[in-house]
Amino acid sequence: MAVTTTVSSSSANKLLKVHHRSSASSFRSGTIAEVSSEDVVATAAADLVRSEGFSFGFGSEVKREVNRCFGCRRKVGLTGFRCRCGELFCAEHRYTDRHVCSYDYKAAGREAIARENPVVKAAKIVRV
Numbered sequence: 001m002a003v004t005t006t007v008s009s010s011s012a013n014k015l016l017k018v019h020h021r022s023s024a025s026s027f028r029s030g031t032i033a034e035v036s037s038e039d040v041v042a043t044a045a046a047d048l049v050r051s052e053g054f055s056f057g058f059g060s061e062v063k064r065e066v067n068r069c070f071g072c073r074r075k076v077g078l079t080g081f082r083c084r085c086g087e088l089f090c091a092e093h094r095y096t097d098r099h100v101c102s103y104d105y106k107a108a109g110r111e112a113i114a115r116e117n118p119v120v121k122a123a124k125i126v127r128v
Contacts, residue, residue, distance in 0.1 A: 079091065083099070
């Protein structure tokens with residue numbers, strides 16, 4: 001199975017800049033490392049793939065986040081509200097009584113009160 005990729009001129013320029021930076025840094029340090037050009041190109045290509053999100057079609061595709069209400073599937077755009085349960089909702093479904101929320105507000109409130117108000121016990125008085 002052959003994989004064909006096209007690299008734009010800006011991508012090629014980035015590869016050259018990365019190669020130039022890596023060779024310049026090894027020269028400045030005083031020791032010249034024996035690095036083959038194939039290794040430099042392979043690491044530069046891997047960095048480029050990670051930074052620009054290239055995909056070769058082997059299952060590692062970048063998944064886009066969908067800006068739709070979890071309740072009614074309406075597009076929310078910039079006005080989406082993220083609930084504590086982790087889902088995104090429109091203005092109508094943003095309140096917990098308007099959608100089936102899996103977040104337990106009672107338990108979270110109890111924990112917050114217990115954390116902020118520790119039990120205060122007086123030391124025992126020694127009787128003589």
